[in-house]
Amino acid sequence: MNHRVFLRYVAQNIAGMIGLSCYILVDTLFVSMALGASGLAALNLSITVFSIVTGIGQLVGVGGGTDFSLRRAEGQGAGRSLPTALLCAGAFSLLLVLTGILFAGPLSRLLGADEATFALTTTYVRMTLLFSPVYILASLLRGFVSNDGAPNLAMLSMLVSSGLNIVLDYLFLFPLGMGMFGAVLATGISACLSLPVLLAHFFTPRCTLRLSRCLYGVRETLHLLAYGLSALVGELASAISLLTFNLLLMQLGGYIGVAAYGVIANTALVATSIFTGVGQGIQPLASRVFGADDRTGMRRLLSYTRVTVIALSAMIFALVFLLAQPLAGAFNHEGDAHLLHIAVSGLRVYFTGYLFAGVNIAAAALLSAVGCPKRALLISLLRSCVLLVPAALLLSRLLDVTGVWLSFVVTEAACCTLSLFSVRAAQRG
Numbered sequence: 001m002n003h004r005v006f007l008r009y010v011a012q013n014i015a016g017m018i019g020l021s022c023y024i025l026v027d028t029l030f031v032s033m034a035l036g037a038s039g040l041a042a043l044n045l046s047i048t049v050f051s052i053v054t055g056i057g058q059l060v061g062v063g064g065g066t067d068f069s070l071r072r073a074e075g076q077g078a079g080r081s082l083p084t085a086l087l088c089a090g091a092f093s094l095l096l097v098l099t100g101i102l103f104a105g106p107l108s109r110l111l112g113a114d115e116a117t118f119a120l121t122t123t124y125v126r127m128t129l130l131f132s133p134v135y136i137l138a139s140l141l142r143g144f145v146s147n148d149g150a151p152n153l154a155m156l157s158m159l160v161s162s163g164l165n166i167v168l169d170y171l172f173l174f175p176l177g178m179g180m181f182g183a184v185l186a187t188g189i190s191a192c193l194s195l196p197v198l199l200a201h202f203f204t205p206r207c208t209l210r211l212s213r214c215l216y217g218v219r220e221t222l223h224l225l226a227y228g229l230s231a232l233v234g235e236l237a238s239a240i241s242l243l244t245f246n247l248l249l250m251q252l253g254g255y256i257g258v259a260a261y262g263v264i265a266n267t268a269l270v271a272t273s274i275f276t277g278v279g280q281g282i283q284p285l286a287s288r289v290f291g292a293d294d295r296t297g298m299r300r301l302l303s304y305t306r307v308t309v310i311a312l313s314a315m316i317f318a319l320v321f322l323l324a325q326p327l328a329g330a331f332n333h334e335g336d337a338h339l340l341h342i343a344v345s346g347l348r349v350y351f352t353g354y355l356f357a358g359v360n361i362a363a364a365a366l367l368s369a370v371g372c373p374k375r376a377l378l379i380s381l382l383r384s385c386v387l388l389v390p391a392a393l394l395l396s397r398l399l400d401v402t403g404v405w406l407s408f409v410v411t412e413a414a415c416c417t418l419s420l421f422s423v424r425a426a427q428r429g
Contacts, residue, residue: 123179130188279365359420
């Protein structure tokens with residue numbers, strides 16, 4: 001394991017995740033242009049559901065891929081990982097589709113939609129849940145393909161999906177005037193078209209993935225999912241923070257406050273995706289060196305990861321702090337001065353948390369990859385709800401809207417110490 005291998009895996013995953021997040025960012029930009037502040041607020045309320053679907057995809061994709069990689073390194077029945085993960089994906093997909101058919105309206109109310117945003121939010125929630133089998137399958141296949149030595153193909157699938165989504169977004173929202181339905185339909189179709197790229201791996205000579213007839217039992221299946229649990233909770237962190245912040249901001253500033261948070265949350269999604277890409281890139285490498293008991297390789301991997309995370313954290317914070325005004329202005333096509341003020345100040349406070357968040361995201365991915373899912377889960381749980389929700393509730397009462405943004409910073413800083421301690425403990429064995 002050398003720096004070239006590290007850069008290949010990490011850079012490709014970062015590029016793929018940036019592409020994935022950028023299409024959501026462009027989606028948000030197009031919606032703000034076509035539907036104004038109410039559309040931007042509805043989209044931000046709905047993204048909570050998209051995060052949950054993405055998290056379930058990560059659960060079966062990261063969990064199954066890690067299980068496959070570790071068992072292959074140890075020579076222990078890796079052929080059963082893929083069919084077991086597919087069965088789990090099918091069960092989750094059925095539940096989500098039924099939820100979309102039966103409960104999209106009540107779920108939209110639960111997410112905080114008011115009269116100005118209810119119809120738009122319901123449309124996005126229902127369509128996202130109906131397309132959930134596609135999103136979950138794509139995430140699952142990316143996890144296995146990346147762990148089977150083809151991270152470039154996994155990256156390509158995300159870039160293909162992202163590029164198609166941008167094109168379809170523009171077509172459906174502007175020339176065809178399909179509104180929110182067109183925005184979410186574009187996302188679903190583009191995800192469908194990424195599947196052939198991933199399936200192409202199964203027809204290459206280097207593919208070692210097999211569909212064994214023998215599935216895991218309940219205990220082994222839960223063990224497989226445990227490897228992806230921190231990834232799921234990481235996505236739930238986004239969903240829970242979105243929901244908490246949306247409900248608080250709806251009380252403090254109405255849908256304009258939620259729209260301002262839409263600017264911050266979607267910009268933050270790009271930053272999170274960069275560190276998620278780091279985590280996905282190091283996951284197969286960490287599983288490989290850990291399975292081979294290569295301590296020298298693990299030390300190198302940790303060193304490369306540390307330098308990468310520090311450099312990216314500093315760069316992201318500096319860019320957002322300096323460019324907060326134009327970033328907020330790009331989403332404020334109605335020229336709302338109140339929205340602009342909230343978004344600019346919020347960006348600068350909120351993104352201070354990314355000086356610590358990168359360490360937490362990378363640490364959770366690393367711990368999960370080396371067979372320490374409980375430690376990874378603890379970090380993710382603290383970030384997602386155990387610390388964040390109380391901090392947001394308390395600080396919003398003391399500092400109003402600024403307290404909402406500051407709660408993210410406080411939570412990430414507190415978790416960073418635990419992340420560093422946990423990685424060091426895992427390294428010592």
